[in-house]
Amino acid sequence: MKQTMAWQADIGLEVHVQLRTRSKMFCGCPNKFGAEPNTHICPVCLGYPGALPVANAAAVRLTAMAGMLIDSEIKLYSKFDRKNYFYPDTSKNYQISQYDEPLCLGGHLDIVVSGESRRIGITRIHLEEDVAKNTHFDTNSGVDFNRAGTPLMEIVTEPDLHTPEETLAFLQALKQVLQYGAISDCNLEQGNIRCDINCSVRQIGATQLGTKIEIKNMNTFRGVFRALQHEIPRQIREIERGGTIVQETRRWDDAAGRTESMRGKEDAHDYRYFPEPDIPPVLLMERDVAQWRSELPELPAARRARFVEAYALPEYDAGVLIADKEVADYFESTVKAGAPAKAASNWIMTELLARVSEAGDSITTLRVTPASLAALLQLVEKKTINGTTAKEVLVVLLAEGGDPAAIVQQRGLAQVSDSGALEGFVSQVIAAHEKSVRDYQAGKQPAFEFLVGQIMRLSRGKANPQLARELLKKHLG
């Protein structure tokens, strides 16, 4: 008799992220994707006899900063270890990694799925070297060592994820954080992020995790999602059929849309880890860590909150601005240059972002700089020009760049705030529109607005609208 039971999956990830450094982890070769095979190589990353590794300080810094971004504890003492195995993707037949004393311990990252926020635990982050890329041809195989020695950090999560959707959301959130922090380019096509999945299922309410299956070498987020969509029901079916899950390593066959067994537990490697004697332990000073923390870019969520708090922006505005780090930076620079915050936000969201998305450009490539936008908005604030004129000036700025005040002066666009000059316009309008004057005096407000509009037209948009209204009211008694 088949029973229907309620199941839940427990998913943990080991995410490998290539760091954005100039050189490789243990040598001076460029850390660069896409070169001819075996052109970014040297005796160190080829494991030649006598060559020694020297740890890349920038990679240590980036990994520590990644840890800070997800609230890890940064260990002042960590060390490298050798992970021993024979395979042609390592030049030394060991990989330099961190085993029992990683650089970052603990931490968490919040994700939002279906409107609900969940906190996913991070176990650790350790630093290691990427391996070479093997390519298999018909009769032989090739090894490209360009990738060998690329600085790679491995982020290990707790088994806190329960669905393919949550797992995808976690990977996307992680990617946003790492990009925001300039830790990694996170370019999936270039293999900047790859991960292994640990997945088990258990009956809801069971306190112990089920037997875990590892799915190795995932290199797309979509692949992770699909693999879990397949793997979770497969494990449930297996148990419901009366079978048991045996610990093993599987691989995802994307074309076939299923996972398949790679090796069982009995074939698991004994990596014979031991401390790397060629590299002294990494000893960080409190002041280095504090310095890095001060250089840490603000994360999207914190920045949104600060925009609301510090600039009195509506939640909506803050959300739009922080979605892209460059836009948020542009906004802050504009405000720093003297623009009123809400005006800056309005102008960026309506005028500039439309222009950016039209041109498919980055906001940083616009001719109008934060300083010139701020200058323009100050002209509006000081009533030198009105909003309509400001839009005209912006068109000039977007096309040619330049100084807004100079443009206003050259083109004679300054607002007329001189009551003598305005009185003339007011008298002309009253004389020309007797009917509207009568309508207004009969209590029809729209007639007043019409008359104001006529004054603006006569002044070719330069009249100070506030002053025009006051003068008109006075004349109409």
Added chain:
Amino acid sequence: MIGAYLSIDREDALRQAHEADARRAHGESLPLLGVPVGVKDLLNVQGQPCTCASRMLEGYRSPFDATVVARLRAAGAIIVGRLNMDEFAMGSSTENSAFQRTRNPWNTGCVPGGSSGGSAAAVAGDLAYASLGSDTGGSIRQPASHCGCVGFKPTYGRVSRYGAVGYASSLDQIGPITKDTRDAALFLNVLAGADPHDSTTIATPPPDYLSALGRDLRGLKLGLPDEYFIKGMDSEVENTIRAAVEQCRALGAEIVPVSLPQTEYAIATYYVVATAEASANLARFDGIRYGLRTSSDDVIDLYEKSRSQGFGPEVKRRLILGAFVLSSGYYDAYYLRAQKVRRWIRNGFDEAFTKCDALLTPTSPTTAFRFGEHLDDPLKMYLSDIFTATVNLAGITAISLPCGFSSLGLPIGLQVIGPALGEETILRVAHAYEQSTEWHKRRPNLAAQG
């Protein structure tokens, strides 16, 4: 007849010599200008072979200069050739060379010691003015002792290891083998110093070692550890060392008894630490990128065949031992325990150096032995390093210098051990002793041996 060199590039050596002559003619002055030096065959010399006396690296050519080789060149030295050794520095007699036997110039029926046997034999036999060796458990000092030379093992990190093919990275140190103490100081001046390519080097700038020489021993306390005078050691060696100790007392040193109870655990600890590191260091020799390559359709089979054919029996023995002590379930009992004993050994020396400035001991419990004498008994061979390996485990410095001869005319070495960065102290002791004796002036009579 001696068989010290594995490779000599005659053209290259002469070119370097002519260049040195030209520079001398121009009045250039460098510490080693025109001095012919041989290097152990595990040091990379650009464009030259670097076999480590192994079939595995037969035909291999170095793509770069080791830092110590570059420093020798910068000091004007001529790199004559590369010297025989035990395969991958594993051994104490140079009999583990895959290519040839190196004979002891004092008695060609005897081994020169090892693993830097070629380096010591070349200096003793006047085949080089001086040479470089490597010392992982005694591999500079023991052959220097057996060949009547001065062998210097610097503090760990004092000399760069970049370009020296690694045996046990946390123990290996490069040093000179010379005819006397003054030359040892001169070479140390050239070799010592931090290297950006070796992150285990010490940042502190080295002193001028020559200025440590020329003083007597008044005001120095020299420790005599009981544990270095063991049962079963050659009585001629013991008597000679005790006479040397008296000579140091006569030169003004105060001799104090010290105890190093850790000594008896040194060899066991050494063979766990060294072989563990070696099992990873030598994993790169797999036939894929360089070195000996057999043919096979299967990569695992290729590894097995290449390594089976490329490595000799002693190397295989140590690699298997090293993989074992690191393996799951045995790690704690062997590797981890050895690390603890290692710390204890280091603490033992720290404590001893609170009571004295340096230690006086024999370098080796015996004089040079005959070919084949220890070959069938690896454990007996391992005991050759009983007085030297502790120094590597502690990461400190020591020198071996001639202090007498056995009744068969074989040299006996006195070891002076100093604390970390105690190079100047041990050079001062060694130099004062040496200058008060004639031992370093004796030369083997090769002609008489036919």
